[in-house]
Amino acid sequence: MALQLVTIPDKASPFRGGDFTDVTANPVLIEVTRGADVESRHRGAFVVVDASGKIVRSAGDPRMAIYPRSAAKPLQALPLIETGAADRFGLTDTELALACASHKGEPAHVEAVKAWLARIGLTHAALECGIQPPRTSQALEKAILERTPLTAAYHNCSGKHAGFLTACVACGEAPSGYIDPDHPAQKRVTQALGEMTGCDLSAVPLARDGCGIPTYCMPLQNLALGMARLADASALPRPRAQAAKRLLDAMASEPFFVNGTGGFTTEVILAARSVRVKGGAEGVYAAALPELGLGMALKIDDGAMRAAECAAAHVLLGLGCFTADEEQRLKPFLNPVIKTDAGRDAGAIRPTAPLAASSAV
């Protein structure tokens, strides 16, 4: 499905939905080889825009309709600060990073979320995100060996949900049902997300994210616009500009709490602190690039995260986000190698022409 052209609220009315077409003709961005030949292919689109919505670079259809999923978390965390809730409860960078996180349910993540909830007078029982087992083999093994009862605090979105709950408590709202579109918590989130992405989210298709909160269908370039405005907040009202800076600073300062051990976001931010990148389910990545004043959004048509990560790494490389040393450090993401289960080389994941061209610019 492709949507109408993005509109920038500063200059025109917001995006209000439009024609959906059933098939995109996005190019192959990522190839997966086995031996000397290509075995699998991932199509997709990416777009890089500045804070006015001007497209700086793209491949595929920038108007492609996507659900931003967890890639929008830094935008969804804005009300946590703007309501004054973060200050009232003295949230640190760790908690703000968790509010933007897809963490792995590692012990440090779970403990931090539990301590945060205790500080606002709640427990994991208030979280409505559902339960996920830990997402590293070490954390999973520990939980099994210690027969730890899994709770919603283990869910990759538990920090985002703790943020929603914190705003509810600060605003004196009953937290129950905070994941529903009509609850004040989601109304705040929807308003901030709509303003930042230049979308009237009351007019676009609405669905449920994996953690139960609303996710809104929007053109890919509108997600990029939201990230560009986080990165270059010069045209935003002062409280929002401050909130944006505080969230991006927290992500840079505590990348482990954004994506856990070995995660793409963790490793990219550890290697290159000027990059704020965030993934979402079904092959979505978004990035805010404060030094360049740009935002990026990317979607792999088939939803594969292996392709989304490699493509995101190459778009960032093409934008000059990495020094030679950082590029070397990020080689496992830029040039992933596929091994046999006994450790011999079997293939690779690699960018194809539209991405390589992007890198070469």
Next chain:
Amino acid sequence: MALQLVTIPDKASPFRGGDFTDVTANPVLIEVTRGADVESRHRGAFVVVDASGKIVRSAGDPRMAIYPRSAAKPLQALPLIETGAADRFGLTDTELALACASHKGEPAHVEAVKAWLARIGLTHAALECGIQPPRTSQALEKAILERTPLTAAYHNCSGKHAGFLTACVACGEAPSGYIDPDHPAQKRVTQALGEMTGCDLSAVPLARDGCGIPTYCMPLQNLALGMARLADASALPRPRAQAAKRLLDAMASEPFFVNGTGGFTTEVILAARSVRVKGGAEGVYAAALPELGLGMALKIDDGAMRAAECAAAHVLLGLGCFTADEEQRLKPFLNPVIKTDAGRDAGAIRPTAPLAASSAV
């Protein structure tokens, strides 16, 4: 990449490789919805042929170049019987099913492989497939709680490898290096695979499968041809026809040992014993349909197994392989539902026009 037309050895020379093109234009076969809209798309091709290679049904490019991966296991197991090794060691249906298996490393799988290896005077140390952890949460939890040292017997291909080793022992060959293309074990397998699929495998690209053995690049319809000849062995030499029947019977009689608890192959065979279906990595499925005398092969361009399973189920449905009751039982594979982590409906995986049309024929 697309390859030249298949050639059927009975009527012409075998396929010997050909032109590779970089992009396929396969249709979207599977859509993944979120709410009312499509969020992700999987392109691919399928083809159904009879034992003469005549195409009965297809979508996308039947000449698409694929690596059959584990979908070829029933073909790779033929020498285990044809060498006399299966009879010499009195292999039962359980072991023959394991020789065709991608199992889940559940306790019963591991125990059966260990007992089999002991019978031929070997242990898991002879397996060269590498190690994988168990692939059901229950089996993984048990292995962690009991601190069981994982061995190559847990690998999903350990039964196939035990079959290779059994043939080596029966033929008086040193088993070491049995995964290499030049070892007599793989020469036998390559010959049988080439004859059944109508390919000169010495002339096509060769790569390493995940378990280390050779995997050969071939047109999709040649994999389908190999399966059709398993299903309708009337034109095969008598020993091969007998071996084909014995393997298909073993798969029907012991589906748990082919794919483990909840596996697509296990559930489809349990529901419809006339179907022999087998998956392979990177979105491949193949099926031998003895009652129809047909073979099927399917590849999802991007390698996604969620799409390959749903597509395979709909191709089989379209061929009339399921009664109404069986169709009902296989609903979780025909119409998978996507839930939030708290259990609410969020989306679905569904076939698109080319598959639905196939089902409607």
